[in-house]
Amino acid sequence: MDAAIETLFLPLKNGDVPAGARTLFIGASAHPYLKELKNVDIWQPFKPLADTLGGYDVRTLENIPAERVYDLVLVNVPKQGEEARYWLACGLRCLNPGGTILIAAANDAGGGRIQKWLKDLEVETDSLSKNKARAVWGRRPENKPKLLEQWIDEGSYALLQSGDGEEFVTQPGVFGWSKIDIGSGLLAEQFDNPKLKGRGADFGAGIGYLSRELLIDENAVKELHLMEADARALVCARENMKGYEGDCTLAYHWTDLTKLQPQIRGGLDFIIMNPPFHTGAKTDIGIGKDFIQTAARTLRKGGTLLMVANRQLPYEAALSSLYSTVRVVVERDGFKVIEAVV
Structure with missing residues (x-):
């Protein structure tokens, strides 16, 4: 299984991150623990990966929502910088107040920089490393981060x-x-x-x-x-x-x-x-x-x-x-x- 996806779900399995009443998975990919989550929306633009999610009780979205409707956002962070920061900013934007963003990337695909990116978005973070990958999480800050709209503009x-x-x-x-x-x-x-x-x-x-x-x-x-x-x-x-x-x-x-x-x-x-x-x-x-x-x-x-x-x-x-x-x-x-x- 993909190292980043396996590591992404560890904080949920371990209880470090609580499951949300409504969840969004950006860059979604199949994982057994996905079936444990309720009321899940997924966004996956790459057809071969989207096809692997057909057996899950999830709703497929054509675009990442701009509204604050989610308690938990998962992000399978891509390697390309502008793209990755766009996904993070979009994920943070659609969180409810107090909601949690949980992200992960393989070490050879930028795993070492994702914690800094969340901190740049004014998120207080926790993290873990396993499977040659890193997972980072934190709650949406009360005020709108200064870099949020810039990163969304740069990735649009x-x-x-x-x-x-x-x-x-x-x-x-x-x-x-x-x-x-x-x-x-x-x-x-x-x-x-x-x-x-x-x-x-x-x-x-x-x-x-x-x-x-x-x-x-x-x-x-x-x-x-x-x-x-x-x-x-x-x-x-x-x-x-x-x-x-x-x-x-x-x-x-x-x-x-x-x-x-x-x-x-x-x-x-x-x-x-x-x-x-x-x-x-x-x-x-x-x-x-x-x-x-x-x-x-x-x-x-x-x-x-x-x-x-x-x-x-x-x-x-x-x-x-x-x-x-x-x-x-x-x-x-x-x-x-x-x-x-x-």
Whole structure:
């Protein structure tokens, strides 16, 4: 089990933190003790983790509430700084007076800094360390902390300027939130090699950068599915695609692309993708291989996959086992663009 999640629930198990009449779990993940809590709301924007919570008696939220309605807020603190501080500030904001915030992070994901962050929010804290992780907790201060709104503003939706002057809505924590990925830029340059047309999908669409670049130059795309595991990124993508639809029908899917996609009926003509290759801080090419397999099952016979990857990642064997032809279109700046035809 995840070290941070296991450590997060220890203060509740030990009685150091009382259970609340109403609880919010930000960045929720499955844990047996979650079933011991009553009246629980959860917010988890990452689809694979959200899917693990289906067997719990909890209410799923699309957004973190701004109202003071909770007696206890749990936060599974992410590694990215602005994102993490945003989650903490939002969690503190929605506590009832005297309510408790309980947070945790693995030591290698910032566990050593989370107590300071709560102190920066004027919370008097207690803590424990176990499982190479740290849990910190404390009560909501009587007065509004000076940094609360600043941290919420810094972690909210914002505009990203691309290198060619385009603007994209983004948010700290989503992929490519602070700059356009070099690999994605290289992939976008190849959209006329081969020319993409008909029905297609953007696997791991993120904030919609690749989809928008595709539709700027291609009027032969009639249907495009933006498929993404991070619900926050899809919110950005919807905003970023406004005005670029033309004659193309757009559909947005919050989904886990390591699994089959039954919502896509009929084989697609093309798929574009820049698949993730990290689980936490570790390189994990298994995710990319799963994307490749899902793409092969979603494309029609003769359909095209156009993908980008770091040059050293060995995807060619997986591609050759599922596609009739595989070729490297271009290699540059440490990346390679690969075309594979079913």
